[in-house]
Amino acid sequence: ERDFRLLVHLIHNRMLSWWDLALNRRAPIYASGSHLHGTPILYGAATNYGANFGVSAGEFYDLFRFAPTEIPRLCAALRMPEYILPNVSGEEGLLIYLRRLSRGDNLLDLKCVFHRSIGSLSDIIKAVAEHLRPIAVAKLQTFDSELWCPWFPVFASAIYLKCEALNCCFGFLDGTFLRICRPSRDGYRGFWQRLFYSGYKHQHGLLFQGLSLPNGILALMHGPYPGGVYNDLSMLEMSGILEMLWSFTEINGVRYFLYGDRGYSIEPGLIPPFPRASSMSDREKIFNSRMSSVRVSVEWTFGKIKSLFPFLDVAHKLRIGSMPLGSHYLIATLLTNCHSCLYGSESAQYFNCPAPELEYYMRE
Numbered sequence: 001e002r003d004f005r006l007l008v009h010l011i012h013n014r015m016l017s018w019w020d021l022a023l024n025r026r027a028p029i030y031a032s033g034s035h036l037h038g039t040p041i042l043y044g045a046a047t048n049y050g051a052n053f054g055v056s057a058g059e060f061y062d063l064f065r066f067a068p069t070e071i072p073r074l075c076a077a078l079r080m081p082e083y084i085l086p087n088v089s090g091e092e093g094l095l096i097y098l099r100r101l102s103r104g105d106n107l108l109d110l111k112c113v114f115h116r117s118i119g120s121l122s123d124i125i126k127a128v129a130e131h132l133r134p135i136a137v138a139k140l141q142t143f144d145s146e147l148w149c150p151w152f153p154v155f156a157s158a159i160y161l162k163c164e165a166l167n168c169c170f171g172f173l174d175g176t177f178l179r180i181c182r183p184s185r186d187g188y189r190g191f192w193q194r195l196f197y198s199g200y201k202h203q204h205g206l207l208f209q210g211l212s213l214p215n216g217i218l219a220l221m222h223g224p225y226p227g228g229v230y231n232d233l234s235m236l237e238m239s240g241i242l243e244m245l246w247s248f249t250e251i252n253g254v255r256y257f258l259y260g261d262r263g264y265s266i267e268p269g270l271i272p273p274f275p276r277a278s279s280m281s282d283r284e285k286i287f288n289s290r291m292s293s294v295r296v297s298v299e300w301t302f303g304k305i306k307s308l309f310p311f312l313d314v315a316h317k318l319r320i321g322s323m324p325l326g327s328h329y330l331i332a333t334l335l336t337n338c339h340s341c342l343y344g345s346e347s348a349q350y351f352n353c354p355a356p357e358l359e360y361y362m363r364e
Contacts, residue, residue, distance in 0.1 A: 041115045044071070044091040063113075064098040065308050065335075070342055071095070077338065077362035078135060084127045096121060097128040101309035101332055104317065133327045136334040139362070140221040145248045147356065148219055152249070152256045155214045158351040165290040166271070170249075170256045171213045172298040173241070173270065175232045175263070178206045178224070178329055179315035196320065198227040203315070206325060209235040210333070211258065212298040215353040216345025217361070221333045224326040232263035242269045259295055297347040304345060305329075305336045337361065 043050045043060070049068035050060050060068050071091065080090030096114060100121075103109070107118045114121065155170040182204050183192040196204040207230050208223030222239035236242065242258075246269050249256045257271050264272045273291065274284040306313040309332045318325055340348065341358040348355055355361070 039115065041113070042092060043095050043114075044089060046089075063102065064095055065102050065339065066098070066342070073342075073358055074338060077358050078132060081131070084131065085124060088124055088127075090131075093124050093128045096124050097132075098335070100125055101311045101328070101335070104310050104314040106317070129324060129327050129331060132331045132334070133324075136327075136330040139334055139337075140218065140330060143220060143244050143248065147361070148213070149248050149251060151213075151215075151353075152251055153254075155351075155353065156256060158214045158353050159294055162351060163290040163294045165287050166257075166259065168254065168256050169259045169271070169291075171211050171219065171258055172295050173209070173211055173236070173258045173260045173264070174295075174298045174302070175207055175209045175235055176302045177201055177203075177227060178208065178312065178318070178325065179203050180205050180318040180320055180325060181316050183320055185321070192320075193228075195226045195228050200231075201227065203227075204320075205315075206320075206329070207231075207235060208329060209239055209241070210298070210302065211241065212301045212347070213353075214297065214347060214351035215355045216301055216304075216340040216347035217337050217355055218301055218333055221330060224329065232260070233265065236264065236267070236270075242267055245269055259291060261295065294351075297350060300346045300350075301336075304340075305332050308332070308336055308339060 041053075043055070043064070047053065049055070049071065051068070055063075057068055064071075066074055071094075075091050075094060078094065080094055082090055084090045084093035096110070096116075099105075099113065100110065107121050110116075110121050111118055116124075152170045156168055159169050160167040177198065179201075180196065183196060185192045193204075196206070198205055205227035206224035207227050208221055208225070209232070210218045210222075211220040213219050220239075220241060222235065222241065225235050225238065230238070245258070249269060257269055260270055260272050262273055262275075264270055266272060273288040274280060312318070312329060312332055337355075338358055338361070339345075341355045341361050344355065347353075
């Protein structure tokens, strides 16, 4: 019996020492350590954008959605600081943020890519988002009349050449729905459920309203708005987009308009389709059909955001209150516009309207 107790004691001590060793090995990874196995993996200029350890240009683009040669231009355009955190360069921080958005991976997956702890990755992503959010708000929630107004006649001509229905339309206005995880704060019938649950979409979510141009750029993006309270009309009233644009849309005596879907009504500066009715004339039906064929380009632009950054399309990971969802979507919109400036877009190809140079678009 004494030998048996001694054996149990030895086994118990051995298990405790194993657990302490395992915990010490994992604690820097799951808590606040700086790296995984001694040295973080860098994908920036320090390693020639991954080429030093065999990452090809195509693999780099798949990881970060931008080619290695364009990363310095993107960092300069986004005014990334030299260091976003102590010992973390602005370039590396931006690459980690791009990787976070470009996959549906969680932080446990990212730590294996960058050899950094979850705590460190979380701090970097938060710091980059805090740096980019004011830039995204300034660029997407105020209209850059100096940049876009000279292009109104070009945009109107490009749209008319495609539809031959309206010769004074320079862009398309529409709302988009960002699906999110069901809030768990107050069960199934509480205030938070009613605030974010959309009966139309049958999903919890946030709403944004964007102005898409024929060159594939989202010139304006307002939001977020709770998905259970707002619709296209109420977002239009809250955002003040039409009032903002009215003073800029008359050029050389010609007034230019936006075109929206059936969710909008006739407003100064906005033209919707003719309402469906048995008394619709053939000309009205043809107008609706032709304008619908070009209005779909706004859906291509919204779709490009989630195509480039699938993290925003994984609803069960988008938890309201635990992450800045509105900031992430606005920043993803800005990054999508930057991508369109560098590589073009489906809308730009369809309307034959090139986007501006990245540096000119992102100028202060």
